Amino acid sequence: MVQLKIINGEREYTPVVVGDIKWSTERAGAPGILTFDVVKDENLNFQEGNLVQLFMGEVPIFYGYVFQKKRNKGKIISVTAYDQLRYLKNKDSFIFEGLTATQFITTVADIFSLKVGEITDTEYVIEKGLLNDKTLFDMFQELLDTTLxxxxxxxxxxxxxxxxxxxxxxxxxxxxxxxQETAEDFDYSTSIDGETYNQIKLAYDDKEAGYQKGFEEKDEGNIEKWGVLQYYEKINSNVGIEKRAKTLLELYNHKTRTLSIKNAFGSPKVRAGCSVAVSLHLGDINVNHYFVCEKVTHTFQGDMHLMDLTLRGSDFIV
Structure with a gap:
C-alpha cells in the first residue's frame, strides 16, 4: 500500500486518492512525473509549488512539487507533480574550460539551488565548450554524450x-x-531507423589550410545490407578524431531492439536508467538478456502495483 503526502508550509495532508496514482520516469531529458486525483474536502488546502511525497511502506518513491491542478464539479482535483529535474528545463548560456561533466553539473546545480546527492565522477575532462541558449537538460546531456x-x-x-x-x-x-509469469503482455521490435549509423563522418575547420577537412569510419558489410546510414558532426578540432569516429561507429552500427512490457508486477526499485533481466520467448527467438529501462510507468491502486516498461537492448542470445 502506498501513502501520498502533500505538504503546504507547516501543514501535512494525507488526501483521499480516487483511482490510480501513476509515477513515470524516462532515462534522459525528462523529469519524473506523478499524477493522481484527490477528493477536495474542507480541510485540504494546497497550491502549486507545494511538496508531494509518495512512499510504499517505508520505501521512499517520489519527491516533487505540484505544478498543475485541475478541478471538476464533482470536487475531484487532478494533480500533476514533477521531481526536481523539472527545473532543468530552465534555459541559460555558459562558457567553460577543462571540466568534467560531473564538475559542470554540480556547478550549475549550485547556481540554480538544486539539491545534490550521489554524483559519480565521470573523469573525462572536456577541453572547452560554449553552451548558448540551451536548457540545462540539453547542456548536461551534451556533456554526458561527449563523455560517452x-x-x-x-x-x-x-x-x-x-x-x-x-x-x-x-x-x-x-x-x-x-x-512470462510476471508480465501480462509485450511488444518487440527491431529497427535501423533512428539511431543506427554504419558510416561516421566528422569534419573540422583547418585554419592553416583554409578549408574544411574530415575523417570517415565505416562498416562496408552493413552498408551493403542497409545502404549508407551516415552520422555527420562538425567538431572543433582534429584532436582525437579517429578515436571518436571509431567509438561512434561502435555505438551506433547495429540494429536497435525495443521491448515494451505491459502490466508487469511492480517493484519500487525499477526506474528509467536501471537494467533488468528479461527471459521471454518471442516466436522462434529466446530472449535471455539484460535490458535498459528507457521509460517506466508505475500504476498504484490500493494493494495493486503494476508497471509498464519500454526497454532497449543490444543483441539477443538466440
Whole structure:
C-alpha cells in the first residue's frame, strides 16, 4: 500500500486518492512525473509549488512539487507533480574550460539551488565548450554524450527522492527478472531507423589550410545490407578524431531492439536508467538478456502495483 503526502508550509495532508496514482520516469531529458486525483474536502488546502511525497511502506518513491491542478464539479482535483529535474528545463548560456561533466553539473546545480546527492565522477575532462541558449537538460546531456563518445561510459542523471543523482549505467543493474509469469503482455521490435549509423563522418575547420577537412569510419558489410546510414558532426578540432569516429561507429552500427512490457508486477526499485533481466520467448527467438529501462510507468491502486516498461537492448542470445 502506498501513502501520498502533500505538504503546504507547516501543514501535512494525507488526501483521499480516487483511482490510480501513476509515477513515470524516462532515462534522459525528462523529469519524473506523478499524477493522481484527490477528493477536495474542507480541510485540504494546497497550491502549486507545494511538496508531494509518495512512499510504499517505508520505501521512499517520489519527491516533487505540484505544478498543475485541475478541478471538476464533482470536487475531484487532478494533480500533476514533477521531481526536481523539472527545473532543468530552465534555459541559460555558459562558457567553460577543462571540466568534467560531473564538475559542470554540480556547478550549475549550485547556481540554480538544486539539491545534490550521489554524483559519480565521470573523469573525462572536456577541453572547452560554449553552451548558448540551451536548457540545462540539453547542456548536461551534451556533456554526458561527449563523455560517452570518448570513454564508452554511459551515465544516467535522475532525481533520487529529492536529490540530483548521477550514476554509471553499469552500476544500476537490478536483481529483477521479467518473464512470462510476471508480465501480462509485450511488444518487440527491431529497427535501423533512428539511431543506427554504419558510416561516421566528422569534419573540422583547418585554419592553416583554409578549408574544411574530415575523417570517415565505416562498416562496408552493413552498408551493403542497409545502404549508407551516415552520422555527420562538425567538431572543433582534429584532436582525437579517429578515436571518436571509431567509438561512434561502435555505438551506433547495429540494429536497435525495443521491448515494451505491459502490466508487469511492480517493484519500487525499477526506474528509467536501471537494467533488468528479461527471459521471454518471442516466436522462434529466446530472449535471455539484460535490458535498459528507457521509460517506466508505475500504476498504484490500493494493494495493486503494476508497471509498464519500454526497454532497449543490444543483441539477443538466440
Amino acid at each position: 563518445m570518448n570513454t564508452k561510459k554511459l551515465f544516467v542523471l535522475y532525481d533520487d527522492f529529492g536529490k540530483l543523482t548521477l550514476k554509471n549505467i553499469e552500476d544500476m543493474k537490478l536483481d529483477i527478472m521479467l518473464n
